Amino acid sequence: MTEFWESAFKDKQEMWGSAPADSAITAANLFLEKGLTNILIPGFGYGRNARVFTEKGLKVTGIEISETAIALAKQHFGESITVHHGGVGDMPFDSHQYDGIFCYALIHLLNETERAKLINDCYRQLKPGGLMVFVAISTNTPTYGEGIRLGKDWFVTKHGVKLFYYQPESIEKEFGNHGLLEATEISEPAKNIESKPSQKFWQIVCKKDSPAK
Template sequence: MTEFWEENFVEKQEMWGLEPAYSAVLTKDLFVEKGLKNILIPGVGYGRNAQVFCDSGMTVTGIEISKTAIEMARKHYGEQMTIYHGSVSDMPFDSIKYDGIFCYALIHLLDQSEREKLIRGCYHQLSTQGYMVFTAITKGAPTYGKGKQVGKDRYEIHKGVQMYFYDKASVQAAFENVGLFEIVEIEENQPFYLIKCKKSG
């Protein structure tokens, strides 16, 4: 995984442009409405989705597996966010409890035990009354069922990229114990679920 993303960022640089994803803007609006200040973004990439949170006065910490992506984030956004170099599988990187966590288009790239570990790791670092939002690809995507099947609802789309495709039942099963309160279907470059959770008590 490290190699794949490192090569991709070296070769394609700002492959998604510098505009934030639609789901990042929606999540920023939720976090502003709830008055959240301290945000963690696992899989921050080169920072395009982090910037909307910074621009709204939030403090952002990222985790990123690719050194090249971190260098690109520094080039575009300077030192305004802390970014830990490493895999989300190695969370936590600090002992901070965050008000908000935003995890964009990452969870579906992991295998089942890694997905479970990411959800647990994020929930563990969430403060009480904090919110975490994940985006995950749905079975409505044109790539669902394409490529080599490597598990239930999981396919190798390109060499080195295996994707797990969610439906509402699998979202419910994965997130029901971590404060799931809303699943929203949104259309970006792919159909995604915006999965919203709140940690209470």
């Protein structure tokens, strides 16, 4: 997987453009509304989603596996943002607890064991009262079922990328013991763009009121 993303970033550089995802804007506004200012972004990429947080005055720390993506991020942010180099499977990278965590389009790339570890690690790094927001691909997206089936709602695409598609049952199963507040099905981007057809995702919000069971 590391080799795939390094190759993708080198070939296409800023492959998703510079505009933040719609859900990143929503999450940044939610964090601001709740007074949450210190934010962790696992799967930082080259920082297109981070900009909406920093522009709103939030402090951001990232985690990113691709050295190429980190180099691109430094072109935008310089040394103003700390981006830990490594995979989310190696969390935690620091001993901090964060007010908020935003994890965009990453968790569905992991297998069941890896997903459970990511959710648990993020929850552990949340301050009490903090929120974590995950954006994960939905079984209602047009590409659901394409590729080779590996298991229930789990497929490998023609590009060799493994995707786990979420539905309400799996959201409850994986996030239910980690302060699940709500899961809202969204479209990303909200409006179809010729080069980026709209896909269906879940925006999953959890709050840390008590330790995970």
